[in-house]
Amino acid sequence: MREATIREVEQFLYREARLLDERRFHEWLELFTDDVRYWMAGRRNRYPKSSKAIATLDLDREVEEDWAEDVELAILDEDKQTLSARVARLDTGMAWAEDPPSRTRHLLANIEIEPGDAESELKVHSNFIVYRNRSETEQDFYIGARRDVLRLADGTRKIARRKLILDQNVLLAKNVSIFF
Amino acid sequence: MFATFDPEAPSLREYLGEMTWYLDAFFDRREGGIEVIGPHKWVTPCNWKFPAENFGGDLYHVQWSHLSAIETAFSSGVSTKPDTAGTMVSPGNGHVVICFGPNDSSDPPVPEILDYEQQIRAEVERRLGLRSALVNPFVGTMFPNFSMLRATSRTLRVWHPRGPEKTEVWSWIYIDKAAPPHVKEAIRLAGVRGFSPAGTFEQDDMDNWQECTRTCRGVVSRRSLLNTQMGLGHERFDDSLQGWVSDFRMSESNHRQFYGRWAQLMTGGSWAEMPPANSPAGASHA
Secondary structure, three states: OOHHHHHHHHHHHHHHHHHHHOOOHHHHHOOEEEEEEEEEEOEOOOOOOOOOOHHHHOHHHOOOOOEOOOOOOOOEEEOHHHHHHHHHHHOOOOOHHHOOOOEEEEEEEEEEEEEOOOOOEEEEEEEEEEEEEEOOOEEEEEEEEEEEEEEEEOOEEEEEEEEEEEOOOOEOOOOOOOOO | OOOOOOOOOOOHHHHHOOHHHHHHHHHOOOOOOEEEEEEEEEEEOOOOHHHHHHHHHOOOOHHHHOHHHHHOOOOOOHHHOOOOOEEEEEEEOOEEEEEEOOOOOOOOOOHHHHHHHHHHHHHHHHHHOHHHHOOEEEEEEEOOOEEEEOOOOOEEEEEEEOOOOOEEEEEEEEEEOOOOHHHHHHHHHHHHHHOOOOOOOHHHHHHHHHHHHHHHOOOOHHHOOOOOOOOOOOEEEEOOOOEEEEOOOOOOHHHHHHHHHHHHHHHOOOHHHOOOOOOOOOHHHO
16 A cells, blocks of 8 residues: 555545534535445444353354444444435534534544555545543543545545444443534 | 243233233234344433333423424424324323324335335234224333334333433334335334434433433422323323323323322332222322
8 A cells, every 4th residue: 555545544534533523514424425334333242153152052143243234233324315414403403412512532543544346445444432522521432443435536535435333232322423 | 022020910911901902003013023123222321211201201392302303304203293183092000102193103204114104004904903093103101111112213122220310221123024125124224313322313312311310300309399280181081092091192191190100109019909900090199
């Protein structure tokens, strides 16, 4: 991977994080392709295939990956239209979970870039810590990984797929009213 | 699915009483019943009774709490329309259900779901019988902490009390087993997008329940009784619906039944001393 591409992708992601923290959601939406799938799953307890635990008699548990499959229940499973509607909802002045708004800080690390499936695409791995503070003393940490597909179209880098893996089984926040 | 450690407890059938028909109206509308996906699990800082009451009787929060999601097309928002028919129904033992009129429903504006509901309507009415020509149950709580919803999303959930001001929600999306795959997928997405920790409806509910719980802790609010008088005197036992029914769609008649039963159980002795099903639990506490 060329050094210039690595720097460019990092700057793209940092700028995106800043747009979220500054609540510039309309500008943030423009970073996504029209065919994006924006998806977040939690994780659950599964036994590894090598486990001798009695519960492994249940063949369904013999799966190495412990996050939901694409067709299972996710915390977020959005396309461009519903993502836009979520932003429009925040603009109604009646989206109470964000009124007063959360104060967020998106921290990104472990950025790794691989060639994508198409010439115009890149696969980007990263880890995130998102701190949310709200009202007086409410606070939550959302920590997990992103698996993005970035696509270059007409000279512009956009997010064509985002898979978010949150490292919690029982979600310890009361809700998810922010973007990642 | 249901069990108890109490050897003195009534049988499930007896405990449910007339609620069985209302449960069927959610979960047994087609041959084969339902299948579920999930659960979502999350912890919310509220007393468990707020969500239980919310699903069982709080129709008046929709127009204010959820207008943002309705205006941005996550639901058709039928309950906000003045001409919508409907009633509160309490079929006894503290169970509480909110019903629209038979011609009203509140599905998301998703063609796959709306077409499907049209296609199966005659079949569902045959299966559920005459009562389904009178009411369309769409949200409710099976006393005390099992709730279900069939408007906007299809969800069933348990509100687990996890100590003071902490409730752990376990929530599943349910789908008619006999529904075709593209309908199941549309309902899965409607569930994720409407009623889940990130749901465009539910994320605001959690904030409400937290604030309600916190407000009740206040020194001055603890000196007051909780007021659930809305529609008092405008409720009656309805033979065809086999439950206590409000005259108006906006009413706290279900709150009175829910909290009335809760008060009976908290202050009463053995199961044998409990008033029978279908007695007006709320009346003695009104």
